[in-house]
Amino acid sequence: MAAGNTDLIGIEALLQPSEIETRNRVRALVDEHIKPHVGQWFENAELPTHLFPILAEAGLFGMHIKGYGCAGKSAVEYGLAMQELEAGDSGIRTVVSVQGSLAMSAIYKHGSEAQKEHWLPRMAKGEVIGCFALTEPTAGSDPSSMATHAQWVDGQWRLSGAKRWIGLASVAQVAIVWAKVSDADVVASGNTLEKESAGGATVRGFIVPTDLEGFTATPITNKLSMRASIQCDIEMDQVALPADALLPKNPGLKAPFMCLNEARFGIAFGAMGAARDALECALKYSAERLQFERPLSSFQLTQQKLANMAVELNKGQLLALTIGRAKDAGTLQTHQISVGKLSNCRTAIEICQLARTILGGNGITTEYSPMRHAANLESVRTYEGTDEVHTLILGQVLTGENAFR
Numbered sequence: 001m002a003a004g005n006t007d008l009i010g011i012e013a014l015l016q017p018s019e020i021e022t023r024n025r026v027r028a029l030v031d032e033h034i035k036p037h038v039g040q041w042f043e044n045a046e047l048p049t050h051l052f053p054i055l056a057e058a059g060l061f062g063m064h065i066k067g068y069g070c071a072g073k074s075a076v077e078y079g080l081a082m083q084e085l086e087a088g089d090s091g092i093r094t095v096v097s098v099q100g101s102l103a104m105s106a107i108y109k110h111g112s113e114a115q116k117e118h119w120l121p122r123m124a125k126g127e128v129i130g131c132f133a134l135t136e137p138t139a140g141s142d143p144s145s146m147a148t149h150a151q152w153v154d155g156q157w158r159l160s161g162a163k164r165w166i167g168l169a170s171v172a173q174v175a176i177v178w179a180k181v182s183d184a185d186v187v188a189s190g191n192t193l194e195k196e197s198a199g200g201a202t203v204r205g206f207i208v209p210t211d212l213e214g215f216t217a218t219p220i221t222n223k224l225s226m227r228a229s230i231q232c233d234i235e236m237d238q239v240a241l242p243a244d245a246l247l248p249k250n251p252g253l254k255a256p257f258m259c260l261n262e263a264r265f266g267i268a269f270g271a272m273g274a275a276r277d278a279l280e281c282a283l284k285y286s287a288e289r290l291q292f293e294r295p296l297s298s299f300q301l302t303q304q305k306l307a308n309m310a311v312e313l314n315k316g317q318l319l320a321l322t323i324g325r326a327k328d329a330g331t332l333q334t335h336q337i338s339v340g341k342l343s344n345c346r347t348a349i350e351i352c353q354l355a356r357t358i359l360g361g362n363g364i365t366t367e368y369s370p371m372r373h374a375a376n377l378e379s380v381r382t383y384e385g386t387d388e389v390h391t392l393i394l395g396q397v398l399t400g401e402n403a404f405r
Contacts, residue, residue, distance in 0.1 A: 004283050006276055006310050011317055015080075022077040026084040029058055034088035039366035041228040042089070045221070048228065049171055051092065056126030060085075060096050062104040064262075068120035070104075075327035079269030079320055086270035087277040090376035091229030093270045098167040099123065101262035103130025106176040106205055110247040110255050115207060119174065131172040131210075131217075133163040133234055134256050140165075141389050143203070144253060146178065148236070150206060152185035157241040159206060160214075162234065165383065169217035169232035175208045176247075177236070178256050186251075189243040194251050205247035205255055214239040225379040261337050264384045265327065268340030269320045271348035272313060274377060278370035279309045282355035285368070289360075296358065305358060309351045316344045335397045342390040345381035349374055 015023070033054055041048055055061060059071035060081060066072040073081075085093035104123050107115055122128040139146045148161025159179055169175060181204045186193050210217060214237040219230050250258065283306060286296035296302045323340045326332040352374035356363040363371055381387055392403050 004280070004287075006279055006283075006313055008310050009314050009318075011314065011321065014321060015076075019074070019077050019080055022073065023080040023084060026058065026060070026081045027087070029054065030084050030088040030092075034085075034092055038089045038092070038228055039369075039372065042091075042372050043227070043366050045223070045227045047091070047095075047171070047230045052095070052126045052129065055096060056124065059124075060100070061126055062100040062108070062120065062124050063096075064100070065104060065108050065120065065124075068108070068116055069124040070120065071124075074324075075265070076321065076324035079266060079324045082266040082270040083273035083276070083317075083320070086273035088273075089228050090270070090274060090373070090380050091226045093266070093273070094167055094226065094229050097263050097266050097270075098132060099130055101266055102132035102259050103172075103174070103176050105259045105262045106132060106247065106255070107207065109258055110205055110249040111207070112244070112248050114244070115247070119207070123174075128174055129168055129172045131166050131169040131175045131232075132256075132259065133166045133169065133175050133177040133208075134260075135163060135165050135383075137162055137164045137233075141386055143178070143256065146180060146203070148177065148179040150179040150181045150185070150204070150241075152188045155243075157185075157189065157206065157243070157245055159208065159236050159239040159241060161236050163236075164233050165220070165231045166217070166234050167229065167231050169210070169234055170219050170230055172210055172217070175210055175215070175217075175234070177206045177208045177234075178203055179206060180204075181246075186246070189246065191243065191246050191248055194249070202251050203253050203256070204251055206241060206245045207247065208236075208239060208241065208245065212239050212241075225375045260384050261334060264337045264341045265323065267380060267384060268323055268337065268344045271344040271377060271380060272316045272320055274373040275309075275313050275316065275348040275351040278352040278355035278373050279306070279313055281369050282306065282309070282358040285362075286358050302358060305354055309354055312347050312351060316347045319343060335393055338385070338390040338393045341385060342387055342394070345377060346387070349377045349381065352377060 062070040063073045064078040082093050107119050134143055136146050150157050150159045216235045217232045219232050286302050289296045319340055323336055352370045355370035359368050396402050
């Protein structure tokens with residue numbers, strides 16, 4: 001085994017040739033277009049929108065969707081691509097996740113055939129960028145308490161409310177906005193009512209062009225994490241929409257949760273990309289940095305750190321691969337995604353923080369990746385379900401008791 005190889009247990013041998021090809025192709029993209037520049041993007045709080053056509057050309061937008069101009073890759077191939085993108089930066093992986101696993105997935109899973117044919121091919125090409133507006137200023141982990149609402153008034157939907165932490169919103173051409181609506185308004189709009197509501201109202205998704213009057217997206221600027229990406233506040237004031245803006249399938253919170261689970265799955269892989277990159281950075285640095293006339297890598301304490309990081313990385317990669325195999329086999333259970341998201345985010349943060357200690361003072365600069373990855377991962381562990389939310393999901397599976405309320 002060559003020095004610097006972090007695959008201690010032969011995970012490579014568990015991958016199929018097509019999976020290795022996808023991984024290597026995305027890794028080459030990241031090495032060429034992202035890693036040389038991402039430190040500066042992070043420092044400048046700049047989302048590199050010039051990458052969007054490159055990501056689209058590589059087939060990464062909606063890559064796990066079949067048809068409609070999408071690549072139709074397997075779950076494992078999608079996961080490995082997310083791992084490589086996050087080895088570059090969590091913010092860049094988030095671009096692909098928001099576009100494909102959230103916005104495009106919402107249309108694919110819950111939209112009409114006409115909606116799919118209209119939006120998905122253009123989104124796959126990167127001609128249209130989407131965002132996914134669920135979280136609100138006072139409704140994060142509890143989306144059922146959202147205040148955003150839509151009413152059917154004079155032959156139009158009228159959408160009002162506020163959303164927060166919405167990735168890509170200020171550069172997106174279309175937003176998938178989740179709002180509360182009444183059953184009576186759904187019927188009045190001519191849409192079919194699938195009974196899922198309580199008290200005559202439920203949560204529904206809307207396809208909202210962002211250039212409509214009353215829609216405003218404002219980037220959040222005071223961030224210490226995910227600086228090479230954009231998250232926004234959205235304000236909507238009586239945004240007028242036609243009847244067919246409503247996503248007709250799967251009413252209720254199960255609809256956005258189905259999309260969130262796609263994103264959470266990608267995070268289980270992606271977090272390990274950040275962790276691997278941090279470990280590789282620490283390995284390279286420790287081999288080159290001399291202290292007491294010896295390379296840092298020759299000291300026992302340094303080797304202990306490197307060994308511990310590699311073991312945890314391999315465990316996390318195996319966990320992600322196991323979940324990916326189950327998803328491709330159609331046997332994946334929802335709580336298993338929570339295992340992957342919860343465990344791998346925690347593991348990745350610990351690896352990145354430990355890697356930073358090997359770099360000493362140099363490790364606090366953007367010249368090296370571990371501290372940037374660790375900062376980004378604080379956001380990753382928070383969005384698509386906090387540690388606490390996933391813990392309670394698993395607690396309910398283990399005990400049969402719902403501790404959310």
